[in-house]
């Protein structure tokens with residue numbers, strides 16, 4: 323079984339468990355059922371495995387906003403200009 327010394331209390335051992343992980347992000351709550359979490363059997367400290375963290379990172383943070391905003395806003399602008407041209411005709 324995967325386990326390591328607890329970095330919080332240095333006494334217990336963190337073991338891999340499956341839990342419903344709930345965290346707040348922004349104005350909402352993110353809930354992930356049956357998530358792999360390392361839980362300390364002494365102090366209750368819990369830590370997410372790196373692979374779960376990276377997965378949540380992708381889920382919680384939509385692809386870079388700077389990257390997605392510029393093409394879509396320019397598309398809207400061109401649509402508006404097309405409408406103006408049409409209404410004048």
Ligand SMILES: [Zn+2]
Nearest residue numbers: 328331362365
């Ligand atoms: Zn601990």
